[in-house]
Amino acid sequence: MAYDRPGGDGLVLGVPKAAFRPSPVFLGLVALFAVSGVLTWNGYGSVRFNVFLFVVSGWLVSLCLHEYAHAVVAYRAGDRDIAHRGYLTLNPLKYTHPLLSIVLPVVVVLLGGIGLPGGAVWVDRHAIPGRLRHTLVSLAGPATNVLFTLVLVVAVRLGTQSDGPVEFWAGVALLAFLQLTASVLNLLPVPGLDGGNMIQPWLNPQWRKMYDLFAPYGFILLFALLWNPRIGGWFFDAVFAVGDLLGLPSWLYATGLELIRFWR
Template sequence: MAYDRPGVEPEVFGVPRAALRPSPVFLALVALFVTCGVLAWNEVGNVRLNVFGFVVAGWLVSLCLHEYAHAVVAFRAGDRSVAHRGYLTLNPLKYTHPLLSVVLPVAVVLLGGIGLPGGAVWVDRHSIPGRLRHTLVSLAGPATNVLFTLILVAALRIGTGAGIGGSEEFWAGLALLAFLQLTASVLNLLPVPGLDGGNMIQPWLNPQWRRMYDLFAPFGFIMLFALLWNPRLGGWFFDGVFALANLLGLPPWLYVAGLDLIRFWQS
């Protein structure tokens, strides 16, 4: 229930409406994504820079929406603190560690070509009752990546199959975005302590296993890098991702071309 009083910010569910509005930072990222996409579609200007802006801005928009999904489910489950911390404004600068949450994932995209889990919203678990709600809060982010993957692959297959136009560079950028979402979906669903996949099962562990989980949770990112760095485990991961990409009909040569395009400094 919201009540408007003169000189007082109207509230929704006990928080100011301003805490629920998209931030100018997020809207600027969306505008950059659309603008670069249009320029790449029409081959206006430097197409490599256009694809770079299209992919990086699109990836950052998806990071914002991933974290927003966590926050909005937590908010609906009873945690009002996510609104007061600014998580419902989709502003990436509000995350716990902007450097690790935004800069590192973008750097990994450019250098490694994979969608590293990013973003970090702090959820007050004590204000959310029930194990199922905790699992749904953790599931919300990866579910967003899965949805984006399916939408982008469908757009790619329809667009290239129907021959509706657009430059090859645009479709390469879109294919790379779809591949990044696919890798992010798989990585986020791995049962690694501290990451979304691990947090989904944490509420269902017995007290002894939960204590052990909480002990390793702060080192989730290190464990993930160790997993990807190991030749055998990393090989299994990428074999699985490539198999899923082929199953979805995502052309390997196209997203590889997209990765080559965003590395404009190599031209």
């Protein structure tokens, strides 16, 4: 297949340039994140509701960027059709499972304070040659969460040394904690999740067949593992230990979690 070079014809590698423009939905989420952050910082209106909007919109923006990272690496690796599916516009409404990728993670954030990963973008694996490229496509999303975690932790550590409002930094700390939990969860070698998909190309045919059999039930398996008191305890102990190692104040993100539950 021949691809057009970027030019004045509105095409990039045979794909309309509009396929690469951020969608109004994503830009609206970014605007909501910025405005709610300003309201929280200045103490306008209900601070608890402002923190709620700040954390939820920030989390949704990070979900969009997580899935965008998968999509853009897949596009570069050979799946050109992914641009036609709308994934490169950062529009969460284009995801294959909006309920699992948007609604469920937000509900889990509000109820449990966990950054739940979501399966959203469909990648044509047959269009991508080489096992390493497949692994990099799966790694791109969790790598985004890890990067966000580090940036937000640095922001919290620097910001709490200033005279800024504690409610604002509690929201940022909670976002950092959510990114941390999402990083750990996404890197677990669970079939169907990013961590499992990273190793799937390297399995022998027999193990790969078993993996593909369990992959559609990865979310259920994840919940079952976290529901187990011992395994769930190990997971949260690990997350809290990493948070402490990074210097993320536990009392601050706990305050943020309490603030976003504004209905209490």
